[in-house]
Amino acid sequence: MNQKTIKYSFTKSLPVMAGYIVLGIGFGILLADKGYSFWWAILMSTAVYAGSLQYVGVGLLGSGASLLSTALMTLMVNARHLFYGVSMLEKYREMRGFRKLYAIFALTDETYSLVCGANVPEDVDEKWYYVLVSMMNQCYWVFGSFLGAFLGNTLSFDSAGIDFSMTALFVVIFVEQWEGVEHHIPAVTGLIISIGCLLLFGAEYFLIPTMLLIAAVLLAAKKQIERRAKHD
Structure with a gap:
């Protein structure tokens, strides 16, 4: 150090x-x-x-x-x-x-x-x-x-x-990461799945299925995302 x-x-x-x-x-x-x-x-x-x-x-x-x-x-x-x-x-x-x-x-x-x-x-x-x-x-x-x-x-x-302050910080982090990259496939994927699971499972139970689905989709599309990132 x-x-x-x-x-x-x-x-x-x-x-x-x-x-x-x-x-x-x-x-x-x-x-x-x-x-x-x-x-x-x-x-x-x-x-x-x-x-x-x-x-x-x-x-x-x-x-x-x-x-x-x-x-x-x-x-x-x-x-x-x-x-x-x-x-x-x-x-x-x-x-x-x-x-x-x-x-x-x-x-x-x-x-x-x-x-x-x-x-x-x-x-x-x-x-x-x-x-x-x-x-x-x-x-x-x-x-x-x-x-x-x-x-x-x-x-x-x-x-x-x-207690809303924690939600506000997550929004700021999302915006910073959005602005920090040229392609937004992971972010858009997360938004769509999160909203879908929220509507389907409700606010109390949507978190775990949301994370599992996001991980599965991004893992399946990993090569395409990496190619897009290199191309950009």
Whole structure:
């Protein structure tokens, strides 16, 4: 690891920092609204570290959900990470020890968007880039969560609508990735399948079949997509 790797990683993480601090504050405020102290926000953001699931977790904690319900909800909300992990097998294969374990643990949506298609300069250590970006992003999230919970326990907030902030971040990421490539076959495929599954299965059950169908379609069309990308 060298200074150029640290600087490059920090620069790449800046857009996530802007989103994660704000989203973490939102999560902290929601958690404080349920009567939990800022220590709970720090603990969840350190040990769980799953943005959308943490937002859902606030509701689960408030409703006293059972362990089984919590486990099933966790699977449904985070099922997409199974596909993230599969696509990162080659990139993380040569990593060892703590770096590999932590990079796997910290592979959130936003971190995935920074590492899945990373083309790092030759003077940047690629493996350390994966770890540093992951670590920096989590630090932003932990700080935002702490700040939100601290403010939520100190000041009075109307928390209505705060949980929409995570949806807004996903929209921003989608737009950035759309603008970053010339062909949009994967994006359009994902949109069509997602809308179809939402209408067919409903909002509570569409996520897993959506991910399975998207993976199957993109795998079947992999060669055509790669040829189109090279042609562009």
